[in-house]
Amino acid sequence: MILKDTLLENTDAVIFDLDGTLADSMWVWEEIDRDFFRSRQIDFPDYLNSEIEGMGFTETAQFFADRFSLRESVEDIKKLWNDMALEKYRVKVPLKPGVRDFLSELRQRGIKTGISTSNSLLLVETFLEAKGIRPAFDAVTTVCDVSRGKPAPDVYLATAQKLHVKPQRCLVFEDIPKGILAGINAGMRVCAVEDDYSSGQREEKKRLSDYYINDFRELL
Numbered sequence: 001m002i003l004k005d006t007l008l009e010n011t012d013a014v015i016f017d018l019d020g021t022l023a024d025s026m027w028v029w030e031e032i033d034r035d036f037f038r039s040r041q042i043d044f045p046d047y048l049n050s051e052i053e054g055m056g057f058t059e060t061a062q063f064f065a066d067r068f069s070l071r072e073s074v075e076d077i078k079k080l081w082n083d084m085a086l087e088k089y090r091v092k093v094p095l096k097p098g099v100r101d102f103l104s105e106l107r108q109r110g111i112k113t114g115i116s117t118s119n120s121l122l123l124v125e126t127f128l129e130a131k132g133i134r135p136a137f138d139a140v141t142t143v144c145d146v147s148r149g150k151p152a153p154d155v156y157l158a159t160a161q162k163l164h165v166k167p168q169r170c171l172v173f174e175d176i177p178k179g180i181l182a183g184i185n186a187g188m189r190v191c192a193v194e195d196d197y198s199s200g201q202r203e204e205k206k207r208l209s210d211y212y213i214n215d216f217r218e219l220l
Contacts (some may be wrong), residue, residue, distance in 0.1 A: 013165040018117040020175035026197035052151030054178035056143025057120040098216030103136040114139040114159040151178040153186035
């Protein structure tokens with residue numbers, strides 16, 4: 001078991017990924033991909049999930065538009081995805097267990113908090129507001145705000161800059177290998193989080209990360 005005080009030692013900021021880390025939401029995108037491609041009579045190969053892992057919202061839309069010669073523009077695809085996911089993020093996507101209490105603990109300790117995500121800003125803000133935790137975060141950055149997606153460090157470095165905290169004083173929580181590598185490449189310590197979607201990558205996640213938790217209740 002990880003000792004919370006050890007984990008948070010020499011930490012001025014904690015930066016979270018969203019999907020699969022704070023939010024139990026990866027199932028949403030499996031449904032959306034299935035419905036999106038079925039309506040276009042396109043078979044979506046499972047191996048593509050590994051290719052788009054870590055890509056930002058715009059980058060993924062461009063990837064799909066090019067790979068499948070879609071008629072819609074990138075902006076139209078993004079709008080459709082947002083429309084398909086919005087109500088799910090508002091109503092159906094839950095917080096991971098222990099998140100709310102852990103955020104309160106960080107606030108009490110005076111540790112800054114941020115989000116670095118590949119998701120769209122609309123869905124991030126919708127989810128945070130619906131769960132009543134938007135005030136718990138000092139900064140939010142999406143991959144669309146930077147030049148490169150995960151595993152490049154850009155999105156984590158951008159959040160650290162917004163928080164005015166040195167990367168080496170940041171702790172990252174992530175649920176997928178490319179996200180873990182993004183934190184490592186940013187010079188930050190990384191705690192991997194268990195998620196059903198990435199259960200097949202569990203050993204790789206444990207190998208890459210500094211710490212590993214099944215959920216945030218372990219830190220309370």
